[in-house]
Amino acid sequence: MAKEKGRKLIAQNKKARHDYLILDTYEAGLVLTGTEVKSLRQGRASLVDGFVQIDDGEAWLYNVHVPEYSQGTWTNHAARRKRKLLLHRAEIDKLYGKAQETGHTVVPLSLYFKDGRAKVEIALAKGKKEYDKRQALREKQDRREAARAIAAARRRQRA
Template sequence: MPKESGTQLIASNKKARHDYHILDTFEAGLVLTGSEVKSLRMGRASLVDGFIFIENGEAWMESAYIPEYLNGSWTNHRPRRKRKLLLHRQEIDKLWGKTREGGMTIVPLKLYFVDGRAKVEIALAKGKREYDKRQTLREQQDKREAERAMRTKNRMGE
């Protein structure tokens, strides 16, 4: 029985959802050192610059920022080191095949604990064009304005 239960969000990559069309998501485990886990438990991390690549049949996450543990000694980790991801062979093969087709990339979306174990949600994504980003922002703004109008109308009707 794990000491912790449930899901605890550490970091999310909102920029990835803005910059990419998310096609498929996967949950992967992370190979971490002790100081990295302690730093994550403090709730400080960033996935904004992070990316995933596949090398020699293994998935790796590069440039995700996990700050050094404040109470760590000389055994502390490097903040932007390469970290191995734990995925099933079929998932790795699928991701590798899709990225070889062209125009596809793998980005981290969320970093979280599930029952005390660090997990990262990764996505197979396709880059958005500039006009796609503007269209998404316009749709969000229209939706917000419609909700605002409905709220005021409902208040007036009471």
């Protein structure tokens, strides 16, 4: 059986990009059980309530929902258990120092397979205020309207 290559996205946390200002991103490995890997290969996971906490010099991923494997037996995993993240010591120390600052947190952005290994993209983030969120939505809507207007003008030119 050939080893799979490339990046296969499993889950994304779009809400995190809306609720937080992303300052820095990291790629981390995950310590998983066999049934968790099989469940992820089926493309089932949710990062919505997930967050990263650093305890005793180790990074842990909390509240990420990986549903139980449908063909699993009594060896199945708990859906919302804490999972250890594999990061370099310098990265953990940097994240810990920055996360201690007021308003900063570490959130998961995406969960994917990279060359057959489960990885999670985590980000050092700062919470946005309500008016920042509205401003970001307004900018997104303005870009979309501008793109529509350009496309309509091009269609009129061709006709």
